[in-house]
Amino acid sequence: MKLSSHTIVLEAVLAVLCVILALAAPGFFTAENLLNVLRNISMQGIIALGMTMVIIAGEIDLSVGSAVAFAGCWMAWLTGHLDAVLSPVPAVLLAMIVTIGTGFVPGWITGILRTRYGVPSFITTLALLTGLAGIAELLTDGFPLTPFPEWYGSLGGGYLAGIPVPAIMFVATFAVILVLMDHTVFGRSVYAVGGNAEAARLSGIPVARIKTAVLALTSALAAVAGILQSSEIMSGTATTAKGWELDIIAAVIIGGTSLTGGAGTVRGTMVGIVFLGVIINGMTLLNVNEYWQHVVRGGLILTAVLLNRMQKHAHANGATA
Amino acid sequence: MTTLELRQVARTYPGTVALKDFSVSWTGGNIHALIGRNGAGKSTLVRILTGAIPPTSGTVLLNGTEIRFRSPADAGRAGIAAVYQELSLLPDLSIAENIHLGRLPRRQGALSHFVDWNEASRRTEELFARLHLSLNPSTKVGTLPVAQQQLVEIAKAMSAEPDILLLDEPTSALSFAEAEAVFALLRTLAARGVLILYITHRLGELRQLAGTITALRDGVCGGSFPAADVTPAQMVSMMFGEDVKLTRMLGHEPGTRTVLQVRGLSRPPAFENVSFEVHEGEVLGIAGLLGSGRTELLRAIAGADVPQRGDVTVNGAVCHPADPSVMKRAGVAMAPESRKEHGLVTGLSVRANLCLADLARLTERGLVSPGREDAMVATAIRECGIGVPDQHMPVSALSGGNQQKVVLGKWLATGPHVLLLDEPTRGIDLAARAQIAQTIGTLSARGLATVVVSSELEELLLLCHRILVMRRGRIVGALDGATTTLEELLAQCMEPT
Ligand SMILES: Nc1ncnc2c1ncn2[C@@H]1O[C@H](COP(=O)(O)OP(=O)(O)OP(=O)(O)O)[C@@H](O)[C@H]1O
Ligand SMILES: [Mg+2]
Numbered sequence: 001m002k003l004s005s006h007t008i009v010l011e012a013v014l015a016v017l018c019v020i021l022a023l024a025a026p027g028f029f030t031a032e033n034l035l036n037v038l039r040n041i042s043m044q045g046i047i048a049l050g051m052t053m054v055i056i057a058g059e060i061d062l063s064v065g066s067a068v069a070f071a072g073c074w075m076a077w078l079t080g081h082l083d084a085v086l087s088p089v090p091a092v093l094l095a096m097i098v099t100i101g102t103g104f105v106p107g108w109i110t111g112i113l114r115t116r117y118g119v120p121s122f123i124t125t126l127a128l129l130t131g132l133a134g135i136a137e138l139l140t141d142g143f144p145l146t147p148f149p150e151w152y153g154s155l156g157g158g159y160l161a162g163i164p165v166p167a168i169m170f171v172a173t174f175a176v177i178l179v180l181m182d183h184t185v186f187g188r189s190v191y192a193v194g195g196n197a198e199a200a201r202l203s204g205i206p207v208a209r210i211k212t213a214v215l216a217l218t219s220a221l222a223a224v225a226g227i228l229q230s231s232e233i234m235s236g237t238a239t240t241a242k243g244w245e246l247d248i249i250a251a252v253i254i255g256g257t258s259l260t261g262g263a264g265t266v267r268g269t270m271v272g273i274v275f276l277g278v279i280i281n282g283m284t285l286l287n288v289n290e291y292w293q294h295v296v297r298g299g300l301i302l303t304a305v306l307l308n309r310m311q312k313h314a315h316a317n318g319a320t321a
Numbered sequence: 322m323t324t325l326e327l328r329q330v331a332r333t334y335p336g337t338v339a340l341k342d343f344s345v346s347w348t349g350g351n352i353h354a355l356i357g358r359n360g361a362g363k364s365t366l367v368r369i370l371t372g373a374i375p376p377t378s379g380t381v382l383l384n385g386t387e388i389r390f391r392s393p394a395d396a397g398r399a400g401i402a403a404v405y406q407e408l409s410l411l412p413d414l415s416i417a418e419n420i421h422l423g424r425l426p427r428r429q430g431a432l433s434h435f436v437d438w439n440e441a442s443r444r445t446e447e448l449f450a451r452l453h454l455s456l457n458p459s460t461k462v463g464t465l466p467v468a469q470q471q472l473v474e475i476a477k478a479m480s481a482e483p484d485i486l487l488l489d490e491p492t493s494a495l496s497f498a499e500a501e502a503v504f505a506l507l508r509t510l511a512a513r514g515v516l517i518l519y520i521t522h523r524l525g526e527l528r529q530l531a532g533t534i535t536a537l538r539d540g541v542c543g544g545s546f547p548a549a550d551v552t553p554a555q556m557v558s559m560m561f562g563e564d565v566k567l568t569r570m571l572g573h574e575p576g577t578r579t580v581l582q583v584r585g586l587s588r589p590p591a592f593e594n595v596s597f598e599v600h601e602g603e604v605l606g607i608a609g610l611l612g613s614g615r616t617e618l619l620r621a622i623a624g625a626d627v628p629q630r631g632d633v634t635v636n637g638a639v640c641h642p643a644d645p646s647v648m649k650r651a652g653v654a655m656a657p658e659s660r661k662e663h664g665l666v667t668g669l670s671v672r673a674n675l676c677l678a679d680l681a682r683l684t685e686r687g688l689v690s691p692g693r694e695d696a697m698v699a700t701a702i703r704e705c706g707i708g709v710p711d712q713h714m715p716v717s718a719l720s721g722g723n724q725q726k727v728v729l730g731k732w733l734a735t736g737p738h739v740l741l742l743d744e745p746t747r748g749i750d751l752a753a754r755a756q757i758a759q760t761i762g763t764l765s766a767r768g769l770a771t772v773v774v775s776s777e778l779e780e781l782l783l784l785c786h787r788i789l790v791m792r793r794g795r796i797v798g799a800l801d802g803a804t805t806t807l808e809e810l811l812a813q814c815m816e817p818t
Contacts, residue, residue, distance in 0.1 A: 183688040185680040192677055195666035202625055202663050203678040203731070204649035262668040 050218030058261030071226025076236025103223025111212025156232030195262030323349030341540030359722030412463030570762030
């Protein structure tokens with residue numbers, strides 16, 4: 001995939017923004033703060049990378065926020081129950097394996113309903129958004145579950161060689177998905193499926209399998225983020241990660257991915273998510289009140305999409321004219 | 322009388338000069354043909370005249386005054402309407418509704434928010450009477466055959482009573498017999514003083530239809546003459562600057578081994594109980610009118626649709642044609658009829674589209690290898706003569722004919738045993754047809770079994786060893802490609818009366 005000019009423009013704007021913040025906001029340009037930004041964006045970022053694939057494939061997943069909450073509660077519930085029969089380390093590990101292993105199920109269901117019965121992913125994941133949150137509530141009975149041993153907290157809150165663990169996982173996921181989307185048959189197929197599903201099917205591409213796979217993968221990534229999140233707050237809490245889906249979709253869109261499918265880049269999403277993280281961090285450092293932060297974020301989404309449209313328009317009309 | 326004059330009109334795109342310096346002058350009451358190779362700039366010219374894009378330089382004069390359109394609505398007000406190859410009708414609406422879309426007549430007084438359907442029908446009937454068309458305004462457009470939909474499309478363009486009607490390959494989806502109805506309508510319009518600009522790649526139809534013939538070559542005018550003075554050979558050299566001839570390329574006889582066997586294949590109501598064999602190295606044509614079930618048959622063989630009964634055998638192995646990926650693995654490739662819906666992912670680049678059907682073979686250690694991609698893209702661009710300055714361009718920026726070549730190239734690259742081609746040369750210029758005919762000839766000499774569906778009977782006679790004739794979903798005859806005449810084949814395709 002050739003780099004779109006949108007990503008390059010966005011990267012330039014991001015660089016300028018960082019310079020301004022470095023000058024204007026005391027404490028922005030310190031290693032500690034930058035690592036903090038990185039940690040803050042990494043859980044949503046991990047999911048946003050999957051969401052990019054889903055949107056490029058012409059689908060959407062509105063349930064990721066609830067999937068994070070559900071995974072955290074499921075993890076806590078399992079740990080609590082396994083604790084009774086196992087010692088802490090195997091209990092946590094087993095719970096983790098089961099949580100990630102079952103994490104793909106919501107996305108897989110969405111994919112099956114979409115490809116076998118034609119139910120739009122918008123509808124299924126809207127249902128899952130409520131449904132999963134409900135299950136999380138049922139598991140926790142409305143109160144945070146806190147069965148985790150002390151060391152569990154280092155997963156979401158700890159450092160490895162001075163870098164936050166979630167950030168390492170985010171960057172690793174980025175690398176894997178970047179290669180997956182740009183250099184494998186699977187990734188190429190995702191673009192084709194989202195661009196024109198029928199042409200892709202006639203080209204011998206297994207459209208149903210591709211769509212189901214990206215949905216399931218994103219769901220599983222949400223479960224991973226859910227585990228990290230539960231480690232950070234040391235509990236399974238049903239009310240956590242509310243509204244994440246919108247932040248995540250916003251980052252993907254800011255990164256230049258088209259909601260109509262078929263176009264977008266993983267790298268763009270990376271820039272989009274960093275952009276959002278930096279803006280929020282900068283505004284917090286500058287003591288901008290939280291309500292204004294929401295307004296600015298909204299404006300940012302619109303501006304980015306407008307920018308993207310205007311570039312496309314100029315291109316279609318022949319920039320040399 | 323209407324006159325349209327273009328003076329040194331130019332239009333450039335990044336990396337491409339679509340029109341360089343085009344000057345011509347046309348008058349009303351006549352059908353003016355515009356011909357030129359793929360990518361010559363014909364559609365670009367139409368887009369300029371309809372206000373869809375501005376020219377980079379040059380002037381357009383309508384009745385002696387310079388015009389500058391900022392939008393298609395401007396052009397509409399100035400009396401210019403256009404009809405394209407791709408139909409823009411809404412299939413679920415009635416003819417009357419389609420024709421008056423966006424400006425349906427309203428009822429009087431307090432009910433002025435409501436549509437006056439009687440008035441809409443009346444106006445449509447009036448329009449049809451003027452155009453000598455006999456269609457029922459309340460018929461749903463989707464139920465009409467494509468040829469009649471094309472007539473509705475022209476009627477719709479004419480309902481605004483334009484002085485100038487531009488037609489960009491309006492008949493390329495029709496067979497000759499069906500195009501005749503469109504020609505009759507155009508003659509009626511020309512007789513009433515309308516200036517008609519008619520773009521086509523079927524040079525055969527022009528001698529009886531057009532008043533003048535203008536060629537576009539490399540963005541400039543390659544000559545403009547009264548049609549009566551131009552021979553088909555001259556038209557070709559006006560377009561290409563050299564002689565190009567379509568000749569029979571099949572120098573070999575088919576082998577004896579059966580590669581594709583179709584037994585009792587049925588998918589009612591499209592086609593029923595179809596059986597035939599294609600041998601190694603054979604090119605088999607399927608002729609028939611629109612709606613005779615040819616496309617549906619090819620789709621079922623390729624696994625795009627599931628047949629109700631019957632089976633398909635490739636190289637001796639029975640395939641359950643469940644889906645296209647199974648058939649692709651068995652060595653079956655199908656270039657579908659409609660390139661926008663089924664052939665291309667228009668948002669992706671030329672390169673990505675060419676590689677789409679063959680990704681698995683382009684990988685090395687799990688990753689798609691750019692080197693292998695380069696090689697395959699270069700071969701496809703050369704073998705199919707795709708006119709594209711940069712393979713990373715989105716395929717939607719290519720001219721219609723060049724897009725069609727991408728569809729063919731993508732499938733030829735997969736190295737299939739069985740190649741199914743549905744209207745492969747639709748919208749393709751003569752030179753490219755000759756090239757594709759040669760490619761098919763070469764590949765079949767090496768053993769490829771090919772099935773070609775085409776509405777252009779001359780082409781089937783040139784391309785094929787054997788031609789099956791389909792009528793109403795059944796195979797009703799088989800003819801020899803080398804000895805049959807055009808008249809015999811045409812007679813076979815028509816319903817016996
Ligand atoms: N949006 C665009 N961006 C870049 N190049 C373009 C764009 N649109 C058209 N072109 C180029 O302009 C040239 C003329 O295209 P045009 O569609 O006018 O050809 P045409 O004569 O209609 O050909 P055909 O017979 O194949 O329909 C082509 O080389 C085409 O690739
Ligand atoms: Mg064209």
